[in-house]
Amino acid sequence: MKATFTKLELHFKRPVGTSRGIMNIKNSWILKLTKDEITGVGEISIIEGLSPDFENSESFEKKIQEVCEELEHGAWNMEHGLSSLNTFPSIKFGIETALRDIQNGGKGIIFDNDFTHGKRQLAINGLIWMGDEIFMNEQIEQKLEEGFSTLKMKIGAIDFETELKLLQSIRKRYSKNEITLRVDANGSFKPQQAKSVLEQLAELDIHSIEQPIKAGQWDEMKKLCALSPTPIALDEELIGIEYVSKKIELLETIRPQYIILKPSLHGGISGTQEWIQLAEERTIPWWLTSALESNIGLNAICQLAGEYKNKLPQGLGTGSLYTNNVESDLVVENGFIFKK
Numbered sequence: 001m002k003a004t005f006t007k008l009e010l011h012f013k014r015p016v017g018t019s020r021g022i023m024n025i026k027n028s029w030i031l032k033l034t035k036d037e038i039t040g041v042g043e044i045s046i047i048e049g050l051s052p053d054f055e056n057s058e059s060f061e062k063k064i065q066e067v068c069e070e071l072e073h074g075a076w077n078m079e080h081g082l083s084s085l086n087t088f089p090s091i092k093f094g095i096e097t098a099l100r101d102i103q104n105g106g107k108g109i110i111f112d113n114d115f116t117h118g119k120r121q122l123a124i125n126g127l128i129w130m131g132d133e134i135f136m137n138e139q140i141e142q143k144l145e146e147g148f149s150t151l152k153m154k155i156g157a158i159d160f161e162t163e164l165k166l167l168q169s170i171r172k173r174y175s176k177n178e179i180t181l182r183v184d185a186n187g188s189f190k191p192q193q194a195k196s197v198l199e200q201l202a203e204l205d206i207h208s209i210e211q212p213i214k215a216g217q218w219d220e221m222k223k224l225c226a227l228s229p230t231p232i233a234l235d236e237e238l239i240g241i242e243y244v245s246k247k248i249e250l251l252e253t254i255r256p257q258y259i260i261l262k263p264s265l266h267g268g269i270s271g272t273q274e275w276i277q278l279a280e281e282r283t284i285p286w287w288l289t290s291a292l293e294s295n296i297g298l299n300a301i302c303q304l305a306g307e308y309k310n311k312l313p314q315g316l317g318t319g320s321l322y323t324n325n326v327e328s329d330l331v332v333e334n335g336f337i338f339k340k
Helices: 057-072 078-083 089-103 133-145 160-173 191-202 218-227 244-254 268-281 295-305
Strands: 002-018 021-035 038-045 126-128 150-154 180-184 208-210 232-234 258-261 286-288 330-333 336-339
Touching: 002 057, 021 057, 021 089, 021 295, 038 089, 038 295, 057 089, 078 089, 089 268, 089 295, 126 133, 133 150, 133 160, 150 160, 160 180, 160 191, 191 208, 191 218, 218 232, 218 244, 244 268, 258 268, 268 286, 268 295, 286 295, 295 330
Parallel strands: 126 150, 150 180, 180 208, 208 232, 232 258, 258 286
Antiparallel strands: 002 021, 021 038, 330 336
């Protein structure tokens, strides 16, 4: 097998705000594996300050190179090789995607299902990035005009009162039956203030709040999930949890209303599937979200979502964020993503 990779510096059309700061670019590495003249492509995508396997580009590329050499020299088998990458979920995701692509003939088919063949559309949410009030209002209006019926608003960057007013302005125009509102706090609230935030959000019929407090505070998060009038979805909380026993402990201790899964952060394809199985066994709903991948990674996550009958809107509408994205047959229309 031949294994190569190249760095892809993705440029945002305009800077995007998160609770971790402003992003102008995002780095990915495109992995190509060739076996018997069939080439499979995968994406190794990281978010600086969030991805558990990334410290700096030099050491990260060194790790990718090591894995590529193991693949080329035949010192790598699927089961052992993938388990050895549990602490490198983004690399694991890229390799799993490329290997699946090879197995299906190198045609960009990661999963052979109705979505992949253009026979099924997936509902997605429209993402409202953090920014000043004017910018956030512009995004809200744009997403509503584009036909989205589920909006996800990043909160925690400007003062909460202003963010609350933006949510109130939407709710005055649209009931919960017309527009579903999700918010993503990225752990920006302290436990002592979260209770008040959750109560105020409940008055607006907010569908869910992602990660209201920072990850790692299991006891505090357990209390919030037990008492919150606004359903809580775990996201960052799941990062770095590798073993089945620990995943079960987390789910049964915190008892979240939802979990949100990003393959690049939560164990690659196989790790994500494991989370889904454990959540479903405990009747905990879930949805998938991209971790700002290019269209290569986004395509793989969409196909993974297509393996399940989950009707909740997924977080997969990120393909239009970049000026230099990879060409794709993915289309977003009226709040759905599909292959043309």
